[in-house]
Amino acid sequence: MKSTNSRGIWQQNERVLVIKINGPFFTTIWAYVLYTLSLALLVLLAFRFYKNRLAEKQKRMTMLYEIEKEKEIYASKTEFFTHVIHEIRAPVTLLKAP
Numbered sequence: 001m002k003s004t005n006s007r008g009i010w011q012q013n014e015r016v017l018v019i020k021i022n023g024p025f026f027t028t029i030w031a032y033v034l035y036t037l038s039l040a041l042l043v044l045l046a047f048r049f050y051k052n053r054l055a056e057k058q059k060r061m062t063m064l065y066e067i068e069k070e071k072e073i074y075a076s077k078t079e080f081f082t083h084v085i086h087e088i089r090a091p092v093t094l095l096k097a098p
Helices: 029-096
Strands: none
Touching: none
16 A cells, blocks of 8 residues: 555555455355255255154054954954854754744
């Protein structure tokens, strides 16, 4: 930097001014660390959400399977007792009729 006096004569008192311009925040190392941590957190949350959703689906499937099995067992019992009653009733009816 050089200056002049009021008459326009250049002075010999030169000074050097060093100006350092830093880049924007989004290009600094701390920003990249923040981006990486955010991405890792996002992946972790997505994985946890997927895992919970899969567990809920498995739970529902197990519940439906149990309900279906109970219906099947009930139908089997009903069929068995229907056949037993028929086997008992048929001979009794035949003895009673003549």
